[in-house]
Amino acid sequence: MDKFVIHKSSLKGSVEISGSKNAALPIIAATLLTDEECKIHNVPCLSDIKIMIKILEVLGKEINFEKNTLVIKTKKKKNYTAPYRLVKTMRASFCCLGPLLAKRKKAKVSLPGGCIIGTRPVDLHIKGLEELGAQIRVENGYCEAKAKNLKGKRIYLGGPFGSSVLATANILMAATLAEGETFIEYAACEPEIENLALFLKKMGANIEGEATPLIKVKGVKTLGGCELEIIPDRIEAGTFIAVSLATNSPLEIKKANPDYLTSVMEAAKKMGASIDVSKESSIFIKPPRNLNPVNITTLPYPGFPTDLQAQFMACLSKAAGVSLITEKIYPDRFMHVAELNRMGALIQRTGPYAIVEGRQNLYGAEVMASDLRASAALVIAGLGAERKTQVLRVYHIDRGYDRIEEKLKKLGAKIKREK
Ligand code: UD1
Numbered sequence: 001m002d003k004f005v006i007h008k009s010s011l012k013g014s015v016e017i018s019g020s021k022n023a024a025l026p027i028i029a030a031t032l033l034t035d036e037e038c039k040i041h042n043v044p045c046l047s048d049i050k051i052m053i054k055i056l057e058v059l060g061k062e063i064n065f066e067k068n069t070l071v072i073k074t075k076k077k078k079n080y081t082a083p084y085r086l087v088k089t090m091r092a093s094f095c096c097l098g099p100l101l102a103k104r105k106k107a108k109v110s111l112p113g114g115c116i117i118g119t120r121p122v123d124l125h126i127k128g129l130e131e132l133g134a135q136i137r138v139e140n141g142y143c144e145a146k147a148k149n150l151k152g153k154r155i156y157l158g159g160p161f162g163s164s165v166l167a168t169a170n171i172l173m174a175a176t177l178a179e180g181e182t183f184i185e186y187a188a189c190e191p192e193i194e195n196l197a198l199f200l201k202k203m204g205a206n207i208e209g210e211a212t213p214l215i216k217v218k219g220v221k222t223l224g225g226c227e228l229e230i231i232p233d234r235i236e237a238g239t240f241i242a243v244s245l246a247t248n249s250p251l252e253i254k255k256a257n258p259d260y261l262t263s264v265m266e267a268a269k270k271m272g273a274s275i276d277v278s279k280e281s282s283i284f285i286k287p288p289r290n291l292n293p294v295n296i297t298t299l300p301y302p303g304f305p306t307d308l309q310a311q312f313m314a315c316l317s318k319a320a321g322v323s324l325i326t327e328k329i330y331p332d333r334f335m336h337v338a339e340l341n342r343m344g345a346l347i348q349r350t351g352p353y354a355i356v357e358g359r360q361n362l363y364g365a366e367v368m369a370s371d372l373r374a375s376a377a378l379v380i381a382g383l384g385a386e387r388k389t390q391v392l393r394v395y396h397i398d399r400g401y402d403r404i405e406e407k408l409k410k411l412g413a414k415i416k417r418e419k
Pocket of ligand 1: 021022023025091092119120121122123124125126159160161162163164165166167192306307329330
């Protein structure tokens, strides 16, 4: 297993943001809605994307991935089972269920199972598809669904923690080929859903209201092939904002689409950073010498993303004062607290809250990455800490960050990948 060896660094220059992982994954699944060829550009080269490609190959697609473009064709022999050995490694693969069911009338997708950031149920996915008329059986770890004809309906998709991104994606995809009109109430408004809706519209779907909590879908008979560019990864861009704050380094973050990052830039400004955005989608950030403490609450978009909570916690560990972080999406997403404390941070967790008492310096240690975003937080902490930090199990970071150490090195970071 690889590890990162990191030393305190001062960075400068510009970094280019890759395509969004969370937009690309459901869009790749959406190609199951057609037998025609689809081309998807600006796809990041990540292990999660490679897993999704493997799943689609099992399901009867022929895929070529070169220079960040995916060309997806359909083989003669099709399948409708997404096996456990692949699905267990990535939850997003569950969003093959909706398109498989809509196009091939039956689907068998392994249940994704537990996750280090807490329980992650799929009840909303199942409820939504059942309301469209699917018969669903959960047995032996698999979710088996069939439906002769899906029928449009008014579906309330809110859960105990608000909207669900992938449940919205699953129901939206299934509804494109359902008979009549579907209204998805309490739909997720994330930019990744908007990107998916654009892809579906290019395929010929009839969708209104994406990026709002009420999406209206008028079912069509068939969908065709199309071409689309994946939006920039707002979580990667936000991670580089955190890198800048933690290392006191001015950075230009290119191809970031600042419109997706208002809540994050707002937090950075409250911490004392000055931020400018350009028409060409760049973010220029100049951090203050000493970070102000700030209170952060994670919420569905356009609120502060849970996927940046850990990275900002790493920054706030060095702020001049006490910050309160409230996690409203995944109340148990705090595995990084103990690791940051091993680096000298003073963080106390109680339930969905973390109280972060900032201190001037963190100190390098050997720390363990527990999940994708937590590993990014440890890298950020390491770049701003005195002495050597070793982050173990960096395969987590490879799931979601395209060439992270290459990008950091180009900015001047002292980071090395070792076996
Ligand atoms: C997506 C993102 C993930 C991000 C999360 C929240 C992808 C591939 N992943 O995950 O990076 O952290 O959104 O922004 O896009 N819930 C239920 N029942 C369900 C589904 C979800 O109760 O059937 C709950 C979850 O436990 C959680 C909340 O709803 O508390 C939001 O989760 P959801 O938006 O579904 O996360 P994902 O779509 O899986």
